[in-house]
Amino acid sequence: MTRRPRKPAGTGPSKPTVSVCRGCCCGTAKIPGVDHAGQLARLREGVGGAATVRAVKCLDACEHGNVIVVQPSAEGRLAGGRPVWFGLVNDPRAVDDIAVWAGAGGPGVAEAPEILDLYAFSPSRRVRAGLDD
Numbered sequence: 757m758t759r760r761p762r763k764p765a766g767t768g769p770s771k772p773t774v775s776v777c778r779g780c781c782c783g784t785a786k787i788p789g790v791d792h793a794g795q796l797a798r799l800r801e802g803v804g805g806a807a808t809v810r811a812v813k814c815l816d817a818c819e820h821g822n823v824i825v826v827q828p829s830a831e832g833r834l835a836g837g838r839p840v841w842f843g844l845v846n847d848p849r850a851v852d853d854i855a856v857w858a859g860a861g862g863p864g865v866a867e868a869p870e871i872l873d874l875y876a877f878s879p880s881r882r883v884r885a886g887l888d889d
Contacts, residue, residue: 770829770830770831771806771807771808771829772803772806772807772808772826772827772828772829772832772858772861772862772863772865773807773808773809773810773826773827774799774803774807774808774809774810774824774825774826774827774854774855774858775810775812775815775824775825775826775827776795776796776799776809776810776811776812776822776823776824777812777813777814777815777817777821777822777823777824777825778792778811778812778813779812779813779814779815779816779818780814780818781814781818781821782814782815782818782821782822782823783795783811783822786821787821787822787846789846790822790846791848792822794848795822795845795848795851796809796811798848798851798852798855799824799851799854799855799858801855802851802852802854802855802856802858802859803855803858803859804859806858806859806860806861807826807858807859807862809858815879816879816882817841817843817877817879819843820841820843820844820877820879821843821844822843822844822845822846823841823842823843823845824841824842824845824851824854825839825840825841825842826839826840826842826854826857826858826862826863827839827862827863828862828863828864828865829861829862829864829865831861831864831865832861832862832863832864832865833864834864835864835865836864837862837863837864837865838863838864839863840862840863840868840872840876841876841877841878841879842854842872842875842876842877843875843876843877844875845875850871850872850875853869853871853872854872856869857869857872
């Protein structure tokens, strides 16, 4: 097995990154009753420029759709923050909670609202490795 080198602590973006899966299942009609475009707009508005919000191709965690990953800033990584994966994010209130947390600094910087524990999950190492870049 080949391993990618880990980024040194403290390197990376200066603000948190919110990756929103928009692949084969997430962000499609396969998850009905969700305003998928509205989710992205709500996240971008909610972080107020304090985090980067980006739509990404399939994160290969389809059983958890809609999936959102909040990656720490360089400061957050130095403080021990690691990416946090959220699944089944189909409620606008959950989107708002993620946006407020990421806007406040995200992993390693700000305390996440306890309600987000209900959405957090740990993907396989193979899936996590795909987002380490």
